[in-house]
Amino acid sequence: MNCRNCGAELNANQAVCLKCGVKVGDGNQFCPNCGSAVAENAGVCLNCGVALKQEEAPKPLNGQDKLVMILLALLLSGFGIHNFLMGEVKKGVFRIVMSFVCSIGNILSIVDAIKIATDTYVVDPDKLV
Ligand SMILES: [Zn+2]
Ligand SMILES: [Zn+2]
Missing domain, CATH: 4.10.280 (MYOD Basic-Helix-Loop-Helix Domain, subunit B)
Known part of the structure; x- marks a missing residue:
């Protein structure tokens, strides 16, 4: 488990990254699985192939008027x-x-x-x- 904001290694029970102070899971610069830098908003880590979660805004009516x-x-x-x-x-x-x-x-x-x-x-x- 790595910080998605700075790529630092995290313990499983950590709630906040001790290096950058960002909440675990926040950020989109690094792969949470291998900690390598990924393109912003990338859907998949090019280093380890893990799927990167995208924060999607909820669509209350599935986009309908x-x-x-x-x-x-x-x-x-x-x-x-x-x-x-x-x-x-x-x-x-x-x-x-x-x-x-x-x-x-x-x-x-x-x-x-x-x-x-x-x-x-x-x-x-x-x-x-
Ligand atoms: Zn961090
Ligand atoms: Zn990775």
Whole structure:
């Protein structure tokens, strides 16, 4: 384990580099694995090949526009388009399935209403609880 800021060797239980005072893991000048100098923001150490962690700014909506997501969530709520756009595919599929199932329920109830209104609705004795 080496300091990412100055390349000095570190103990595993060290929280701060004793040479440069930087928090362990901070900095991007040196490889934490072998301590050799690396290019700033390099993804991999060219000396030992270890993957170098990049500090990535969190993307709250996976890069999608907030207003667009709100509108899609409200207007096309049943389709989960906003979930798909934010990369939450499973959630979006679940949303579609749920809205499909609920729509079937709505349609069946409308059919019932029509039958009741036209006196053709028959109560199924097997389905009485
Ligand atoms: Zn250091
Ligand atoms: Zn290295």
